[in-house]
Amino acid sequence: GQNIDQPTEMTATEGAIVQINCTYQTSGFNGLFWYQQHAGEAPTFLSYNVLDGLEEKGRFSSFLSRSKGYSYLLLKELQMKDSASYLCAVYTGGFKTIFGAGTRLFVKA
């Protein structure tokens, strides 16, 4: 079966660092995406990991361990505008992407 798990909600303080974890069990794996989605809007691309390790892009970093079926998204210097849902998605091949339920992040002042 296909299973992607991430926490439902997280709360963090402006200026802090937050890590959003994602574990997956899928029938195929070609890469892992992280998307940001604000309420009522479509997802926007944040990162894509194919190989193990950490990919850094500004305030956002994403980590992947394929052997453990594990990824995390790290957000630094949190800003109020970072309040959104963060979706972990696995590209299983055959052009198919499976999404996790998303983690709603609340950033408080």
Add this chain to the structure above:
Amino acid sequence: GAVVSQHPSWVICKSGTSVKIECRSLDFQATTMFWYRQFPKQSLMLMATSNEGSKATYEQGVEKDKFLINHASLTLSTLTVTSAHPEDSSFYICSARDERGALDEQFFGPGTRLTVL
């Protein structure tokens, strides 16, 4: 960049009517587009994969006779919700696969919010 548009952005219709949603890739050609549905506070659920010039591939549990997909050109896919009912009310999002780059990335449209009364 890669831009995907959807039309309409929102629609309200009566139960039993049909609604057509368009998905267009504006600055690239997409042989493959995807249709997702998202209920409040839930994730995106893939409904079907739309392939230009051929029949769509539907996910298990999605009624192909109810959700008609037509991918007539390399820049346009349409989803028609036939005989819509209140339980079909949802946020419908399309994405288009950009084959130009090394990263096999999907670009999402802005979504269409459907409310069936």
